[in-house]
Amino acid sequence: MIALFTRSGAKATDSRALMRNKPIRVQFLLVFLSFLVLLIGFIFIVNAFFLKPFYVWTKTEQLKSVSRKFDNVPIDSQNQDFRSLMEVTLYEDQASMDIFSAEGRIKYSTRNPRELHPIDFKSLFSRTEWERMQQGEMIVQEKNDFRRNQEFLTVYRALPNGEYLALSSAVAAIQQSVTILNEFLLLVLVLFLVLAWIWATRFANYFSRPIVTLQQMTNRMTQFDFSQHWMEPRRDELGNLGNNMNKLMSIIGQFIEELKGKNELLESELERKNSMERMRKQFVSNVSHELKTPIALIQGYAEGLRQNVNEDPASRNEYCDVIIDEARKMNELVRELLLLSQLELGRSVLKPEAFHIESAIQTAVSRLQGLYAERGIQFELAFQEHEGDVIGDAGKINQVLNNYLSNAVFFLNEHKRIRIETRITGNRLRVSVFNTGPHIPEEEMELIWTSFYKVDKARTRGEGGTGLGLSIVQRIMDLHEMGYGAANADGGVTFWFELPLAGEES
Template sequence: MRYSIRKQFACIFIGLMAGTILLCWFINNTFLEKYYFHNKQTVVMDAYKQMNAAAQKGSINSDDFDIHLQQLSARYNISILVLDEDSETIRVSGGDPSILKIELWNHVLFDSMDSGGGSVSDRPGKNQGQKYGENTIANKTLVRNESPFYIVQLVTSNRVSMDYLDMWGFLDNGNLFFIRTALEGIRDSVDIANRFLAYVGIAATIASGIIIWIVTKKVTDPILELARISERMTHLDFDARYQGKSFNETAILGNHINQLADTLEATISELKTANNVLQKDIEKKNEVDEMRKEFLSNVSHELKTPIALIQGYAEGLKEGINDDDEESRNFYCDVIIDESGKMNNMVKKLLTLNQLEFGNDVVSMERFDIVTLIRNYIQSADILIKQNEAAVRFEKEEPVYVWGDEFKTEEVFMNYFTNALNHLDGERVVDIKLSQEGKKVRISVFNSGIPIPEESLPHLWEKFYKVDKARTREYGGSGVGLSIVKAIMESMNQKYGVVNYENGVEFWFEMEKVGEE
C-alpha cells in the first residue's frame, strides 16, 4: 500500500529518532567544550579554596593534606605547586616541580610588568628569572581578585603549542600557589564524545527502524484484516468475522464490527419482510389513487375545452357591439371573462396537482437561500400588498441555505402568502418568520384575522374544501392551493401544518438545513 500506516509509523519514528540524535550531536558539538571548560574553572577554584582553608588551619604541611592533594590532582588531572615565602617548595602534585616553578615565575614576571608593579617581580631573582625568555606566554585573564590576590588565566604556550588554564596567587598565610590544567584533553574528549554519539546514533537509528518495522506489523495486520472484512460487508457478505485474540483498541473495533455484521444481517432480514408487507399496501393504495387521479384527469380534460370556448366567445361578444343596451352587454361579457379565467386557473392548478400526485413532476433537490427566495417574492407581490393594505414583516437578513426544489418551494410560499393576504383582518399584519429547529428550518406565515374553526383544520388540505365559501368565491379561490402545498411537501418528504391563534392563523412548512444529515 502506497500510504501504509506501517510505513508512516516507521518513517515518523526514524525521523524523530534521527532528528533527536542530530540535535544532541549539535548541542554536544556547540556547548560541550564550553561546559567542560566551565567545569575545569570550577575544579581549579575548588582546589584553591581547599588549599587556602588548609593554609588557614595550618595543616597544609601535614601528611593527610598531602594525600588529599595527590588525590585531587589525580582525579581532576591538575598540577599543583605551593611555595613558601623563600620560594621553597612546600607541596607539589601532578607535575615536574621545576617546570611548574618556571611557569609560575613567568606568570609573576609577565603580569607584574604588565600591571606596573614591582613587589612580586622581585621574587624570581634567586634562580628562576633566567627561564623567562624561553617561554613566551599569551595570557587572557578570566578572573582577577585583589584580596586575597589570585588570577585565573587562559594560557597559550608557544613552546609546546598547547592551551592551559592557570591559576596563581597567594594563600592567606602568604604562600605562593600555582594550579595548572591542560585544555587539550577537553577538546579530545569532546571530539571522542561527538564521534561516539554519531556512531551510536546511526546504529540506533538503523536498529530502531528495523525493530519498529517488525513491531508495526503486529499493529497493521489486524487493521488490514478489518479492512478486508469491511470490504466484504459492502457486498452484503456478513459471514466474515474478526478472529483477533488481543484486548487492545483494534480488538474492540473488531468485536464491534462483528456485532455490526450481526445487526445488519438481522435488520436486512426485517426490512425484506417489511418490504413485502409494504408492497401489498402500496398496491392497495395505488388502486385507490388510480381511481382518484383518473377522476381528476377526466374532470380537468372535460373542463379545459368549454372554458377556452367560453372565454373566446365572451371576448368576441365584447368586441362585437350590438344596437341593444351596450352597458349590460359589456357587464355580462366581463362576468363571463372573469369566471372563465377563474375556471381556467382552477384547471391549471388541478393539472399541477395531478402531475404531483402521479409523480410525473420530478422534484429537483438543490441548495438555495430561502431568505432570498422570500424577499424576492415579497418584492414581486408589492402591488397585491398595497391593494390589501397589508403590513408585511420579515426581519431575517443573513442567508439560510436549505435543500429542496426551489420552484416548488416558492409555489408553497406563494400559496401561504396569498392565502394570508386574502384573509387579513384586524391589524392587517402578515408576519413571516424563520426558525431553526435542530436539522430543520421552519418557515411560518402568520396573518392577523379570524381563527379557522377547529373542526375545519383537518380538512384544509383536501381538494375543493373551503372554510368560507362566500369569501373564497369573492377573491377567486379554487380550494386547491393547500392541496398543492400538501402534494409538494410530501414529494420532498417534509412536514407542513397550520396553527390557530386568538388574533390570527399561522401556516408553516419545514425544509432540510444545508450541512445537516
C-alpha cells in the first residue's frame, strides 16, 4: 500500500514536472482543455443518472399543481371554466384527466371512449394509499398500461365534493423529451467546445504574448542587446513588470554604451600610442639610414681634402662637388621631413584660392626641362579646354606637381616620355602625369604612399629621391579632401589628382 502510494506520488510529480517544461501558452491550453473535459464529463454523468428522475419529479409537481386548480372549479361538463381547464390540462400540460365519482365510476374523461373500461377504482390503491388519499394527500403512481403498451405517471387526489381526480402523463413522452434534450445538449456542448477553444486560444495568446516578449528581452539582455523594448499598453502586473524592464534595460544599456565608449577610446588611444611608437621607430630607422650615407661620404671626402690625398685642383674640385651634392641631398631630405611632419601634425594651414592649373604645370615642366636637358626627356602637354580656374592651395599643389614630375623622371625607361594631361570629370579637373617605365606590382600599389617606401630596391641613391614625395602628396590631397591615385597604363605608370573647378566646388 505504501509502495503504491509512493508510485502514485512519483507519477504526479513527473506530471507536474512535464507540465512545467511546456510553454505557458501550452500549459494554459492543456489546463483549459482538462477543465472542459471534466465539465463535459460531469454534465453527461448528471444527465445520464439524474435528468430523468428530475424530469419525473418536475412533471409530478406539475400534475399536482394542475390538480389543485380543480378545487375552485365546479365539476360540470356544461361549465365553461371546467371545460377550459380540461383543454389546458390536455393540450398544454400534456396530461389526460379522469374524474371518478364517490362510488368509483368514471364520470368525466379526456381519453378516447374506446380506451375506457370498467375498473374497481379502490383496487388501484393499497390500504395505506387509500387512507392517505382520504386524508387529503396526493398519491403518485407509475404503472404500465399493457393494453396500450405504455408507462404512465398518474397523480390521484380526492376533490372537495367527494369525487376523485386522476391526472396521467405518458412516461414515454418524458423519455422522448429527455432524449431530445440530450441530443440538443450534445450539440450545444460541441458548439461550446469549439467556441471555448477559440476563445481559450486567443486568451492564451493574449496572456502568453507579454511573457514571451519579456523572455525575449531578458535573452537579449544576456547578449548585451538592449534594442527591444516593452510596448504592450497594459496596466496590470505584467505591464508594470514590462515598464520596469524598460527602465532597467535603459539604465544598463546606457551604462554598457558608456563602458563600450570608454573601452573603445582606451583601445584607440593604446593603438594610437603603439602606432606612433612604431612610426617613431620606423621613422628614426629610415632617417638614420638616409642620413648615414651622405654623412659618411661628406666625412670621407672632407678628410681626404684635409690630408691632401689628391693635390691637383681637378681632384680637389671633384671632392668639393661630392660634398656639396651630398649636403644638398641632406638639406632636401630635412626639408621634406619638416614638411611631412607639419602635414601629419596638422600644423600646415590650407589656403585655398582660385588659380590657373595649366600655368602651374607649364612652370614645373619648364624647370625640369632646364634641369634635365642633357637627358633628352620628351615632355607632352594635353590640356582640355575649360573656362575658369581651379580651387586649391596653389603652393601645396605645386609641391604635388613637382613630386609627381620628379617621380616620373626618376622611373623613366629608354623611351623617355612624360605626358601631362588635364581632363574635366563632372565638376572637377583631373591632372594626370604619365611616364614610360616599369609597372608597379599590384600588391605594392597601396604601399607606394608610405614614407621611405621604394618599389625598386635595386636603384642607386643617385637615381632615386628621398622616398617621401608620394607621402607628401597623400597628406596634401587628404588636406584638400580630394581624390588622388596611381594606376599602371600601357607602357608605363600614371599618377593623378583632382581639384574642384572654380564656382563648382562641392
